[in-house]
Amino acid sequence: MRLTRYFLPTLKETPREAQIVSHRLMLQGGMIKQQQAGIYSWLPLGWRVLKNIERIVHEEQERAGHIPLLMPTLQPAELWRESGRYDAYGPEMLRITDRQNREMLYGPTNEEMITDIFRSHVSSYRDLPLTLYHIQWKFRDEMRPRFGVMRGREFLMKDGYNFDLDKEAALHAYNRHMVSYLRTYERMGLTAIPMRADSGPIGGEDTHEFLVLAETGESEVFYDDRVTGLKLGAREVDYDDRAEIAAICEEFTTLYARTDETHDAAVYEAEVPEAHRRVGRGIEVGQIFYFGTKYSEPMGAVVQGPDGRQVPVHMGSHGIGVSRLLGAIIEASHDDKGIVWPEGVTPFHAGVVNLRAGDGDCDAACAAIEAGLAARGLEALVDDRDARAGEKFGTMDLIGLPWRVTVGPRGLKDGKVELTSRRTGEAEEMSVEAVIDRIATIYGR
Numbered sequence: 332m333r334l335t336r337y338f339l340p341t342l343k344e345t346p347r348e349a350q351i352v353s354h355r356l357m358l359q360g361g362m363i364k365q366q367q368a369g370i371y372s373w374l375p376l377g378w379r380v381l382k383n384i385e386r387i388v389h390e391e392q393e394r395a396g397h398i399p400l401l402m403p404t405l406q407p408a409e410l411w412r413e414s415g416r417y418d419a420y421g422p423e424m425l426r427i428t429d430r431q432n433r434e435m436l437y438g439p440t441n442e443e444m445i446t447d448i449f450r451s452h453v454s455s456y457r458d459l460p461l462t463l464y465h466i467q468w469k470f471r472d473e474m475r476p477r478f479g480v481m482r483g484r485e486f487l488m489k490d491g492y493n494f495d496l497d498k499e500a501a502l503h504a505y506n507r508h509m510v511s512y513l514r515t516y517e518r519m520g521l522t523a524i525p526m527r528a529d530s531g532p533i534g535g536e537d538t539h540e541f542l543v544l545a546e547t548g549e550s551e552v553f554y555d556d557r558v559t560g561l562k563l564g565a566r567e568v569d570y571d572d573r574a575e576i577a578a579i580c581e582e583f584t585t586l587y588a589r590t591d592e593t594h595d596a597a598v599y600e601a602e603v604p605e606a607h608r609r610v611g612r613g614i615e616v617g618q619i620f621y622f623g624t625k626y627s628e629p630m631g632a633v634v635q636g637p638d639g640r641q642v643p644v645h646m647g648s649h650g651i652g653v654s655r656l657l658g659a660i661i662e663a664s665h666d667d668k669g670i671v672w673p674e675g676v677t678p679f680h681a682g683v684v685n686l687r688a689g690d691g692d693c694d695a696a697c698a699a700i701e702a703g704l705a706a707r708g709l710e711a712l713v714d715d716r717d718a719r720a721g722e723k724f725g726t727m728d729l730i731g732l733p734w735r736v737t738v739g740p741r742g743l744k745d746g747k748v749e750l751t752s753r754r755t756g757e758a759e760e761m762s763v764e765a766v767i768d769r770i771a772t773i774y775g776r
């Protein structure tokens with residue numbers, strides 16, 4: 332993609348409404364535009380990152396055996412009356428009436444609708460276990476939308492729902508979600524710590540929130556600092572192996588880590604050696620729940636068990652804040668010049684700065700790099716503007732592409748271009764062919 336043909340409306344001035352760095356950088360980097368309080372357009376660069384995050388979420392959910400579908404944003408009030416949540420939900424729910432005076436709502440979550448789909452089509456234990464999920468826009472009329480996409484009113488969420496015959500099977504689904512979420516966040520370059528949480532309006536017994544440590548986080552967190560060193564890494568996991576999945580969950584949840592909602596000072600002091608105690612702040616990027624028959628019972632989601640009796644299914648719901656993750660990743664990965672995207676989610680794999688756009692050799696070398704990368708399945712953003720080098724470097728630093736190739740007439744005379752790491756600033760000269768190979772290697776292509 333050539334920058335002169337792209338749509339990247341970066342801002343020179345610092346937007347005054349941005350209180351935290353991720354919001355500021357997303358506005359300055361031309362990624363989002365606010366349309367109303369807590370409601371954003373996703374401009375091309377922001378949209379690319381959002382799609383990358385969605386792709387990783389899908390890949391890890393499908394790896395865990397969970398099945399994607401898509402439910403609508405608008406839901407009938409009727410379904411929510413069945414569970415009793417229509418009145419209980421309060422002013423966060425956006426209520427709408429259509430021309431026939433039918434009551435509807437813009438879904439803040441989907442337990443009722445997925446339970447309705449389940450009860451319409453499943454009647455035997457033989458069809459279990461089943462986990463269905465979607466990635467869809469939600470609306471919550473938050474009292475204080477703020478921090479850009481971190482606390483929006485309209486936001487993109489992955490929400491998944493498991494249906495199981497008994498509690499034991501449902502807890503395995505819970506554990507499967509925990510492990511798949513750990514993998515998901517790691518692929519985005521994040522350390523997200525599962526913390527014991529309160530269940531809130533979803534209701535239920537077991538629940539963990541996943542928190543990314545950041546000073547700007549809205550939750551206060553108390554933890555044993557050794558949890559930050561835990562990594563899933565490249566290990567192979569068998570999602571059908573209950574014992575193996577449970578052991579991984581134990582590994583990640585044994586050390587003390589709680590939000591202020593569940594923090595217990597006495598337990599904290601008893602369990603965590605003083606040298607390892609940490610109090611900080613975190614951004615909630617996901618939450619998992621087991622809630623048993625809370626929805627299946629009132630809504631009649633029952634199956635025939637092996638003994639012929641009708642039993643309500645055991646359920647849980649599991650959410651990832653897909654749009655919030657952009658903010659969380661930027662909070663965790665930036666410097667004073669701009670964003671530093673982890674390779675897993677970057678909007679373009681590399682930036683190519685043409686120091687003399689219009690010069691035949693420079694233009695040809697940039698085109699060769701772009702084509703060479705494309706042949707390996709990688710996308711480059713080529714800055715072919717007629718602008719000063721400083722301005723071009725500034726734009727690349729701001730939008731945070733992890734690798735930059737600089738192409739100029741002086742280097743090209745010796746057949747060289749320069750590859751620079753956004754993270755470390757380290758630069759190395761090499762040929763056009765070598766730079767394509769190097770970038771492909773970095774991305775495992």
Ligand SMILES: Nc1ncnc2c1ncn2[C@@H]1O[C@H](COP(=O)(O)OP(=O)(O)OP(=O)(O)O)[C@@H](O)[C@H]1O
Binds near residue numbers: 486
């Ligand atoms: N207003 C919002 N804007 C952006 N993302 C959100 C918002 N509310 C929730 N999310 C994301 O969706 C995920 C799943 O939703 P859940 O119902 O657990 O949210 P929640 O606990 O109400 O969130 P919060 O406590 O931050 O209000 C959250 O972990 C969070 O990452």
Ligand SMILES: [Mg+2]
Binds near residue numbers: 540615617618
């Ligand atoms: Mg939550």
